[in-house]
Amino acid sequence: MATLQNKTVVVVGGSSGIGFGVALAALQSLASVVIIASSNASRVSNAVERLKSHKLPGEVRGEVLDARDAVAIKEFAAKIGVVDHVAWTSGDLPPGLLDGTTPGQAFYDGAFTVRFWGPYIFVQSARFHPGGSLTLTSGSLDTKPRPGLSATSGVVAALEGLTKGLAVDLAPVGVRVNVVGSGAIWDHFPSEMKESFDQLVKNSQLIGRLGTPSEIAEAYIFLMKCGYITGQRVNVDGGIALA
Numbered sequence: 001m002a003t004l005q006n007k008t009v010v011v012v013g014g015s016s017g018i019g020f021g022v023a024l025a026a027l028q029s030l031a032s033v034v035i036i037a038s039s040n041a042s043r044v045s046n047a048v049e050r051l052k053s054h055k056l057p058g059e060v061r062g063e064v065l066d067a068r069d070a071v072a073i074k075e076f077a078a079k080i081g082v083v084d085h086v087a088w089t090s091g092d093l094p095p096g097l098l099d100g101t102t103p104g105q106a107f108y109d110g111a112f113t114v115r116f117w118g119p120y121i122f123v124q125s126a127r128f129h130p131g132g133s134l135t136l137t138s139g140s141l142d143t144k145p146r147p148g149l150s151a152t153s154g155v156v157a158a159l160e161g162l163t164k165g166l167a168v169d170l171a172p173v174g175v176r177v178n179v180v181g182s183g184a185i186w187d188h189f190p191s192e193m194k195e196s197f198d199q200l201v202k203n204s205q206l207i208g209r210l211g212t213p214s215e216i217a218e219a220y221i222f223l224m225k226c227g228y229i230t231g232q233r234v235n236v237d238g239g240i241a242l243a
């Protein structure tokens, strides 16, 4: 099996949740350098320490990046230099998923800015080694929309279109682009909500439980390592479409 030996892996959104799981899995897959980035400096340094505590061979670095800031994204791309694989997991869950409120315009502006325009702007300035990859993060609400969250269905559907377009744009320079469709991954939901989420997924998925960051990280690592896949969506969602 291939490893990520001698590869530099960047995880934008690596300070928690899915992104932290991807950063750890990259180190476990022997990546030489793992760079995590997100907007909150103390969360970044805390995550770097947690990654280092695993005492895996690769070097771990952290960068502060507010992905709402286009200039900062371009400076970040220039600063990190030539890289191999980038996973983009930055973004927030819609508040309505947790508390039943309808997310407002500001949330959706932020979602498009960070999840859609962020990676688009990044690749305009990023430099990849040939054979590199970019992996985006969508969700399941376009496959299985939920009441009150129609705009999030739009965000994740847009990400699939962006993935295919960027796969075409970057193919000439030997870079693959894919997207992981996330189901309900348990890491940061408030613990008092776990019971109601457990109940929800029990009734709406074939695999009736929440997923873990390490389970979904497998998909990102596969998409980094497999040189023959581009423009594709890999769903890690407990079989939500078939339930």
Ligand SMILES: NC(=O)c1ccc[n+]([C@@H]2O[C@H](COP(=O)([O-])OP(=O)(O)OC[C@H]3O[C@@H](n4cnc5c(N)ncnc54)[C@H](OP(=O)(O)O)[C@@H]3O)[C@@H](O)[C@H]2O)c1
Pocket: 012, 013, 014, 015, 016, 017, 018, 019, 037, 038, 039, 040, 041, 043, 044, 065, 066, 067, 068, 089, 090, 091, 092, 093, 094, 114, 115, 137, 138, 139, 140, 182, 183, 184, 185, 186, 187, 188
């Ligand atoms: N978990 C799920 O069940 C699920 C399901 C479907 C889709 N998703 C999507 O998958 C993505 C990751 O989810 P998650 O569960 O890993 O969430 P998470 O644990 O909240 O992690 C989100 C990451 O994004 C970073 N971030 C937020 N705003 C940012 C900004 N302006 N600039 C740079 N980084 C920013 C956060 O760090 P800072 O706070 O330090 O910036 C954090 O590292 C999200 O887009 C989410 O909508 C998740």
